[in-house]
Amino acid sequence: MRILIAEDDAILRRMLETYVQRWGYTSRATKDGAEAWAAYQTEDFDIVITDWMMPDVDGVELCRRIRSRPKARYTYIIILTSLDSKDALAMGIQRGADDYIVKPLEPAELRARLTAGERILHLERSLSESNAIMKRELENAARTLASLLPARKDIAQGVSLDWHFRPSIYIGGDFFNVLKLDDEHLAFYMIDVTGHGVSSALLAVMISNVLRTSAVHGGILKYADLPGAEHIVPPGEVASTLNARFPMDPESGMHFTLFYAVLNIRTRELRYVKAGHPHPLRLSSEGLSFLDKGSPPIGIIDGYAYPTHAQTLRPRDLLLVYSDGLLDSLDRQGSAFGGERLVRLAKCHRQAGPAALVSEISADFEQFKDGEAPDDDITMLALQVD
Secondary structure, eight states, X not given: OEEEEEOSOHHHHHHHHHHHHHTTOEEEEESSHHHHHHHHHHSOOSEEEEESSOSSSOHHHHHHHHHHSOOSSOOEEEEEESOOOHHHHHHHHHTTOSEEEESSOOHHHHHHHHHHHHHHHXXXXXXXXHHHHHHHXXXXXXXXXXXXXXXXXXXXXXXXXXXXXXXXXXXXXEEEEEEEOSSSEEEEEEEEESSOSHHHHHHHHHHHHHHHHHHHHOSSSEEEXXXXXXXXXXXXHHHHHHHHHSOOOTTTOOOEEEEEEEEETTTOEEEEEEEBOOOOEEEETTEEEEOOOOBOOBTSSTTOOOOOEEEEOOTTOEEEEEOHHHHHOBOTTSOBOHHHHHHHHHHHTTTSOHHXXXXXXXXXXXXXXXXXXXXXXXXXXXXXXX
């Protein structure tokens, strides 16, 4: 442990240096707060012992400066003072001191305070190391999650797509994908699990794996009703099956919203189910409309029979599916991004195609947030048919 001493009294400064070195610490002694501040900025110290009353930069100001310029490792500060009023001591703690000693200095008390500070620093550093390990694991999990997202390319002839995915932390409860069911049918979905972090992400990935494997091997999305013939399950039935398989957790209240659609590429018929999810936008040459027929979120109502809705898209129609994190996100003044802003952006760029639309909305959102991290996962999927 390395200690920085700031004391304008030469005798007391020498006493402090002698004591801490005798107890096995290394130290640097400075004659006032200004010299101590200069040393702190260029060297690393674990503990700072500072007098309160010093010329130019006093101990309280030194505390404030240290806390205003935090380093990678926490610095423990002990302030020495002749003041013993509660108000004065409270001010020292508020400015950044961790502990204090009222003069005259007693070596036994100083050693006890240093021992307590050292114990706290060991705990803080152990926690920092654990957090660093957890951060690396979350970053690895985020990369794994990203590898499951669809490629930014035309997944089928006559269909183009693009997307934006930004979890509020490393991993979150939003997830989406685009799946080719057969030569004529394309499925796409977006789910939003309540909450944030690992538990929400695990459920989102679990649901996604059920859907993804079914698209390849059959199951919840399609099945073979005759040899060599596959039946595409209507979206409402898919939602009903998910509702039965993933009931709401009674303790955490965890459930999820869903938009799931099947597009017939040849006829451009779109069949979909919307379970508690925000209304997707349909952009066409005739203007903008919403896919607003919806049902309750998945897992809320036991045995609910989800209906399937249908529309026939026109050539060059573009669909924009998004999660509620986009609409509900707040700026620095507490105003929501909102549906009106999204609609205005979509109308301005509806002829631009999926990539340009997603890019323009993402850029506007970043400007809206003004450098702040999003409050929730931000997810968009844009898909256009020829």
